[in-house]
Amino acid sequence: MASEWDAQEEYAVPAPVWSVDPRTGQQREQIGQEATAADVDAAVRAAEAARTGLADRAARTALLRGAAAQLEAAAEQIVRTADAETALGEVRLKGELARTTGQLRAFADEAEDGGHLGVIIDHADPSATPPRPDLRRYRIPLGVVAVYAASNFPLAFSVPGGDTASALAAGCPVVVKAHPDHPATSELCAAALRRAAAEAGLDENVLGLVHGFDAGVELIKHPLVAAAGFTGSVRGGRALFDAAAARPVPIPFHGELGSLNPVVITRAAAGERAGEIGAGLAGSMTMGTGQFCTKPGLVFTPAGESGDQLVTSLAGALSGTPEGVMLDARMREAFAAGVAARAGLDGVQAPVTPGAGGSGGVAAGFLTVPADRLAAGGGEYDLLLEECFGPVTVIARYGDPAEISAALERIGGSLTATVHIGGTEAEEPDGEAARLLAELRPYAGRLLVNGWPTGVAVAPAQHHGGPYPATTSTSTSVGATAIERWLRPVVYQNTPEALLPPELHDANPLGLPRRVNGRREEPAGR
Structure with missing residues (x-):
């Protein structure tokens, strides 16, 4: 993901703060200093x-x-x-x-x-081994x-x-x-x-x-x-x-x-619905002009006829995509330079060429590469394993599933990882789909099956994070x-109730969910 911090520039004196129209590059108004x-x-x-x-x-x-x-x-x-x-x-x-x-x-x-306060109360138990004092914890x-x-x-x-x-x-x-x-x-x-x-x-x-x-x-x-x-x-x-x-x-x-958000498409999935997957990928990678943190940036597709059909479908969908405007000129320039560097690698092809378009816009496209080129570490192909902010994705064509495994070992953490599977693979707990999910799990915070990672539902069970560099923590x-x-736990030990915060009183005057002596309690009325 692009950031102003990439520039690492500093200013000796405060500069004016301008609102700029990215469509024209013109200043709209001064906001302040x-x-x-x-x-x-x-x-x-x-x-x-x-x-x-x-x-x-x-x-x-x-x-x-x-x-x-x-x-x-x-x-x-x-x-x-x-x-x-x-x-x-x-x-x-x-x-x-x-x-x-x-x-x-x-x-x-x-x-x-x-x-969220995480109230836990363990009353004193002198008979325990070792004896337990009165402990009360919250955040x-x-x-x-x-x-x-x-x-x-x-x-x-x-x-x-x-x-x-x-x-x-x-x-x-x-x-x-x-x-x-x-x-x-x-x-x-x-x-x-x-x-x-x-x-x-x-x-x-x-x-x-x-x-x-x-x-x-x-x-x-x-x-x-x-x-x-x-x-x-x-x-x-x-x-x-x-x-x-x-x-x-x-x-x-x-x-x-940054997040690459790898996608693996099994041979069964490509054989059953290559056209559908290609069209879906086009929509996902171009959403928001490719400026989503969950954009699928690396897609493993099988070599052979079904993979060819998928690539053809993707090319057809992208060919009709209008140019988009990126968030600012610096990001547009970085995108153009990034896709040019990737496209210049030996063995990389561009069925639909991404890059800078006319009138300040950018054109969506994709690159293809044999998956086995991604396995060797420390080489020029490592560039293909880095996020490129904008409407581009890399299609890695694999002949043997082992090529996927070798490439995944070269990838850092991502926010998401996706598997597209065939119909019968969903019913095989020890089959290819299960193996791929287990293999992808160390690399991502959210695993998807037969979907696309762009779009993050705001729900209690959601997790938007992943191993570094996707995020710097596990949250x-x-x-x-x-x-x-934004919370930290504090424990009170053997503290008279008059000195305790009300969240930790035995009578639960604030009506908080809590765990007391190992048993979960819900306040009355819930």
Whole structure:
């Protein structure tokens, strides 16, 4: 995934913050100035001062539901502005806004439920071996969370997105580093969340916003920042991850970086529905002009007639795809350079040539390569095992399934891995499909069968993460358990009840789900 942090540029003095139209490259309006170190310090300290109010679960529940309502009330302006800054299209952005408000309300439900507190009570048992003291455990918020907004999701992974929503639900104030590709959208969304905070009786500074590359560096170093969430590129995310680890007091850094999202198509699947799979792949790899973190970037297809039919189907579907506009000129240039370098490798072919198109757009396409070229490590073909942000995928043609296994050993972690299987393979617990799923499991956080990875359902069971470099931790940025990133456990031992927080009282005055002496308890009425 592309990121501003790839550039590694720094500015001696704060520069103006401009909103830019990616369709024309023209500046739309000046939003303000990049934040200075003093500005970042003020934003973080204001967020820390606002932290006390978030201790009230009812207040933060109201904040999150109010934020969803405020965004919906300003939907027309937000969608129009986001489209002007990203060229993602109003239809896509309306859907993204609905997803954003939905996850805000979902995290409000989590905050209200209280299950995320993980209350466990073990009463004293002197007869146990060894004797057990009275132990009471729950989770508390870490503190101020720094959120680094994504380029490709100006709503769902930016100012009002999942990192912000889950952190606020956990009781952590947030300071967002806005992405330079959509500063005006960021300001609109931040204003909506601050209005919601005021309506909930909270300090508006529970949500802060800063602009500028240097501001992002200052933010990760600030001693009052307790954790960070990032969505972007491997290079940029790794730089911030290393900075978080190098602090005098290191902090958790939950980064979503690059992801290849491999797909394996069995011979049976290609033989049964080559045309359908080819068309589906075309739709998935071009969604959002190929700028989804879950885009299938490497697809293993069988050599031979069925594989040829699949490639022909993919070529036919892509040939009718109009050029798209990428999020900014730098990403367009990186995409063009990346596909040119890959296409120049010996044995690589381009049935439909991807690259820079006319009038600032990009053309979708795909490359093919014999799968056995990917097995050897340290060579030029390693480039094909790296994410290329934009509407391109690599088709690796295999003759022997062992070639898939050898290539997978060269791939880093991904958010997803997919298997397309034939009808009878679904009924064979010891067959090819089961073997492939077991082989793919170490490389991804979400495994799919007969589907496409683009599109991430916001649901309690969802996991949006994976082994490095997909993410820098084992947590998820989507789904109910994303809240756990911003909490830490605390245990009280042999503590008189009058000195305990109410969450740990025997009478359960807050009505929390909990486990007592090994038995799960649900509060009355649930």
